[in-house]
Amino acid sequence: MSQDSGAPDNLHQSVLVSEVLEWLRPCAGKVYIDGTVGLGGHAARILESSAPDGRLIGFDKDEEALSEAHRVLSRFGERAMLIHDDFKNIPLYREAMGGKKAHGILLDLGVSSLQLNKAERGFSFLRQGPLDMRMDRRSALTAKEIVNRFPPERLLEILWTFGEERFARRIVSRIVEARSKKPIESTGELEAIVRKAVPARIRAGRRIHPATRTFQALRIAANGEMTSLAAFLTEAPDLLEEEGRLAILSFHSLEDRAVKMAFRELRRQKAGRVLTPKPLSPSPEETGSNPRSRSAKLRVFEKMSEGGGAA
Ligand SMILES: C[S@@+](CC[C@H](N)C(=O)[O-])C[C@H]1O[C@@H](n2cnc3c(N)ncnc32)[C@H](O)[C@@H]1O
Secondary structure, eight states: OOSOOOSOTTOOOOSSHHHHHHHHOOOTTOEEEETTOTTSHHHHHHHHHTTTTOEEEEEESOHHHHHHHHHHHGGGGGGEEEEESOGGGGGGGGGGGTTOOEEEEEEEOSOOHHHHHOGGGOOOTTSOOBSOOOSSTTOSOOHHHHHHHSOHHHHHHHHHHHHOOTTHHHHHHHHHHHHHHSOOOBHHHHHHHHHHHSOHHHHHHOSSOTTHHHHHHHHHHHTTHHHHHHHHHHHHHHHEEEEEEEEEEEOSHHHHHHHHHHHHHHHHTTSEEESOSSOBOOOHHHHHHOGGGGGOEEEEEEEOOTTSTTO
16 A cells, blocks of 8 residues: 555544445444454444444554544443454454354454554654554564564565565665665665665656555565464354355455455355455545545455355
């Protein structure tokens, strides 16, 4: 996704909200899971639509996001429960769901504007900060650790796989050269190294900043994002009740491909049906007012009903 959040510091504009509600169809008496509760934007709308007694269990691995979600969702009282954990661990919290399965699950992947806009979190090449990028600050692995300590071949693999960066080799060689003189400590230092590694004529022609793909790749690696998504996707059907729906918003092709393949495999196993043969994208109005939404893709899966009715 672009680093342009389009929102002032503390504000995160939720993406494809009406579409998420339309597909998840929240209603009273049901349980919902928001695996990436963030600042509580989607969660609040799900709780409003499932009044008076729908419940939502929200997960986030970022403590700062969760405390904002607590504030935003406090008006729903005990209908909202928030848990500081990775969504790959949702199956461990079945008891918190009172043994019930979910009528709807939402994942809105990636980072929030709160994370991007805070220089000290180190997510953005547009802001000078420490090379951190951890969503969960209890984790030991920072982007700084990856950039300064990982062997070149591992760095190369990260940039190729998670960033699909065609200049990965040049960038890694500049990183290795720079770190042999002194550790690379800040977002600004890394941004300058990457910028200089990309040939000038390509830099001029690129629609995105030359450091976009490198920063995306390091963020995905530092947070184990693809591993969490893969683990969640294998468990998700079991968390849903019959005819329950799973909606996933992704922001880059790697995530979208993983979701598409997992949904296809579930359909092949006759576990349910894919409700979005083509992913939904935001309208020009939405991308105009919220640049972060530009790369969003929404895919929805519905679990089979008893007797295989949904497939
Ligand atoms: C795009 S924001 C969600 C915004 C939210 N839907 C809203 O409307 O306010 C993504 C959030 O997911 C969290 N996140 C990303 N990967 C996660 C994971 N594996 N487990 C738990 N939270 C995760 C991030 O910390 C971030 O707060």
